[in-house]
Amino acid sequence: MQMDQLSAGVPVMIHLETHIKQNDDVSDYQLDVDGQLVQMGVNLYLRYLEPDNDTGEKTPVTMKFTPEGEVHLTRNAEAELRLHFISGKRVTARYNTPYGVMPIETVTPYLETSFKEKPFSGNVKIDYLLYAGEELVGNYKIRLHFTA
Template sequence: MDEQKAGTPIAIHLQTEIKQDDDITSYKLDVQGRLVQMGQTIYIRYVEQDPESDYQPVPVTMKLSANGDVQLTRSAENRLRLLFKAGKRIRAQYQTPFGSIPVETVTPLLDVSFRDRPFGGNVKIDYNLYANGELVGDYKIRLQFTA
């Protein structure tokens, strides 16, 4: 396999915060992942695994587009692909074994930055998730990666 497809090993630090009604849940993950660059697009791939949980590992891909948009894909039994565009409302589908659920995201904050030495970057996303027109929760993703 050539280096472009295999990617570059990276260290990932991920923090998420979920606010649903008055309940706030925080999650932190430090994991090894891979960075693949194809043209102007960067893909960050890693696997989420909670050692304290019975849930299966979840492969995650974060696609960083040259125009600043970010796409997040979680590929497990339940498949979710969300597109984040700053200040925009975007429709998506949440695929479950029981069928598809339409969802929407509104992204008030989207910031992607890179540094050269060592190569790495930061991804900051604040978004509101809606299902059937109702607010499911407010989400914050903070991902840092270093090659």
């Protein structure tokens, strides 16, 4: 598959693992889902629907990958979450709740993205800390792999 085919969007299989540590609580989450990879300009966008096992509803999730190695993660649920990851930096993120915007920040000690063309696939590894003000909300690890 050529990169220029990506502008129309390509179906991909996604395997996602999330490890969350909040205070003394640790939880692991795995998801295997179909998604779509689209190239717009110089950026790649990975889109998928994340099912809620309790309600059965599906939340649209978009990951944007920039040529500079930054990753933007957006979850459009009742509350919209916009996270921005830059390796080694603390950056402002947004959490739009039904009650207003909550200021949050991410600190990303580890971020690695790699993409291959044949077959088109990618690996994303993000370790980040999430802060609300000065308070640490949690320590997260995302491991994502997709294949066209």
